[in-house]
Amino acid sequence: MEHTFKDFGNDILLVEGLLEPSLCQHIIEIAECCQFSKSGILINVVDTDVRNGGILALNDEEGSLQGSTNQLLLNKIKVIQQLLFKHYGIKFPHAEVCSILRYLPGQNYKRHVDNLLLTSRFVELANGIPTRDISIVGYLNDDFEGGETFFDRQNTKVKPQTGSVLVFPAYYTHPHQALPVIRGKKYAFTSWLFH
Numbered sequence: 760m761e762h763t764f765k766d767f768g769n770d771i772l773l774v775e776g777l778l779e780p781s782l783c784q785h786i787i788e789i790a791e792c793c794q795f796s797k798s799g800i801l802i803n804v805v806d807t808d809v810r811n812g813g814i815l816a817l818n819d820e821e822g823s824l825q826g827s828t829n830q831l832l833l834n835k836i837k838v839i840q841q842l843l844f845k846h847y848g849i850k851f852p853h854a855e856v857c858s859i860l861r862y863l864p865g866q867n868y869k870r871h872v873d874n875l876l877l878t879s880r881f882v883e884l885a886n887g888i889p890t891r892d893i894s895i896v897g898y899l900n901d902d903f904e905g906g907e908t909f910f911d912r913q914n915t916k917v918k919p920q921t922g923s924v925l926v927f928p929a930y931y932t933h934p935h936q937a938l939p940v941i942r943g944k945k946y947a948f949t950s951w952l953f954h
Contacts, residue, residue, distance in 0.1 A: 762838055764926075769913040771927045774842065777835055778922040783899040787946050789828055790815050790859040812862040812937070812945075819856055832857045832948055836895060839926055840952065843893065851893050851952035859899075860937075862906055862945040868937040870911065873929035873951060891929040893952035898923050903943030910935045919945065 765773040778786075795813030817829035836854050844850050862868075874891040875883075883890075896908060898919035908917045908925055910933055917925055927933050929951055937945075 762842065764842060767913070767915050767917065769910070769915065769933075771910060771913060771915055771917070771925070771933070772842075772846075773917060773920075774839055774924045774926060775920065776922050777838060777924045778897060778899070780921050782831075783921050783946075786828060786832075786859065786948070787899055789824060790861070790946065793825065795859075795861055812860055812866045812868060815859040815861075817857045817859065828859075829857050832897070832950065835897075835924075836950055836952075839895065839924060843926070843952070849954070851954050853889070853953050854895075855891070855951045855953075857948050857950045860945075860947045860949060862937065862940045862947075864940050864942060867906075867939040870934050870936045872931050872934050874931075889953045891951035891953055894925075894927050894929040894933075895948075895950040895952065896925040897948040898925070899946035899948060900944075903940055903945050905939050905941035906945040907938045908935055909938055919947070 762774055762777060765775060767773065793815050795815050815825075817825045817832075819829055820826040833854055840851055840854075873894045880890070898921060901919045901921045906919060908919070909915070910927070912932070912934060916938075927935070
């Protein structure tokens with residue numbers, strides 16, 4: 760199946776309709792049966808002034824419900840890996856385990872970049888943490904108000920669409936924020952690609 764993407768410019772792409780709406784609803788139902796944790800801003804650092812939504816870190820445990828959900832999402836991400844190679848001629852063969860995000864009214868994630876997980880890159884390298892190159896944000900629903908992804912440097916606001924996946928560089932060039940949800944619940948999934 761050929762997937763199309765909307766190019767917002769500045770290397771911000773939206774792959775439209777990558778996940779079927781019924782699959783998105785199924786993933787939301789699975790996630791709601793699990794325990795969401797407070798979202799961190801760095802590894803083992805929670806700051807609710809910066810990020811106050813919930814997160815469900817999936818796993819790659821074969822045979823588990825969370826592992827199966829993760830594998831399902833990673834299979835969809837393979838389409839993005841192929842699109843990126845076709846678009847840029849660069850392979851990003853590795854993907855991180857996915858997480859499911861949930862934002863309730865008033866919750867958001869303030870301006871940040873995605874490729875810094877600890878206090879320094881040197882510490883990350885010493886701990887064997889790969890550099891995130893590409894950010895993946897998949898929208899699992901759109902029946903809420905607010906919650907757009909905003910890139911201030913690029914002056915680009917992306918409205919979530921069920922089943923669509925936002926793709927952009929994880930670097931300092933693309934600071935972004937998940938704007939506050941005004942009404943309803945926002946569900947999304949995240950992963951990152953690296954080489």
